[in-house]
Amino acid sequence: MSEEHRSGCPINLTLEVLGDRWSLIVIRDIMFGNRRHFRELMQGSNEGIATNILADRLRRLVENGLLTKEDDPSHKQKSVYSLTEMAIELVPLLAHMGAWGRKHLPVSDALAIRAEILEEGGPQLWSDFMDELRARHLGTPLTTDTPSVLARLTQARNEVAAREKSA
């Protein structure tokens, strides 16, 4: 074990690798928002992440093996970020985090609907979503032809947001 770790406790190591809260926010946006470029992550940020913080957290997440960074074949100047298997396996953790937040904190409807669907779908939906993320980020062929979980989450979110806007 590296000398840099404060202890070998799995919870401590997880918190060390995920770093501060911005790291998980960035993973959330790549995972659920399918934002793969720096500019998309920046401009779409609900939390208004600062440019330097985003750059630092992306770098750290690549270093820690949670993201890979490659040249975008369609835009030579752009890089595209992908989740690794390690990051994809954070889905159940993020689902629990969303469920806990929804229960105990003052969430907004449009931003909580995805957490609600993930909570109700349970382990089967998380597993389908992880397979889908593997196809999207790792290039693994999809083994099932179930409807896209990401599309379902995104549609539900847009519907609630539209309802809130027209209300």
Add this chain to the structure above:
Amino acid sequence: MSEEHRSGCPINLTLEVLGDRWSLIVIRDIMFGNRRHFRELMQGSNEGIATNILADRLRRLVENGLLTKEDDPSHKQKSVYSLTEMAIELVPLLAHMGAWGRKHLPVSDALAIRAEILEEGGPQLWSDFMDELRARHLGTPLTTDTPSVLARLTQARNEVAAREKSA
């Protein structure tokens, strides 16, 4: 919703309330180590938490409704910290965090055995453990007479630590 929150996303709010990684480390030590006093939390810390950080995180956790602080009836100068229901309901989240850390990070055996038991026990064990924490921290009567989960976790940990020491 308070103006102070950066967004109403349940994951963002959860990360805001839990603060930085030290907050969850403190909750972990109260929950799994049953350390209820400042000095115990300080001296028993595997991660070597600094006094000022511990004091600050305890204060914030009380402010955010995750801990309560009361005078200890047996030691007039001491305060005793208790988990609230909101904090007790972090058990599944911490179990997932431990499972993820065990799978992907260089954990040490003695510190990972509790995560392993929690992972294998699944939702039923987490539920029993939460009932036990409610009895211990909230004074709720225990409805079952199952063996103590905390005792089991602690014993397993001590056994692995003793084996490592004699190896």
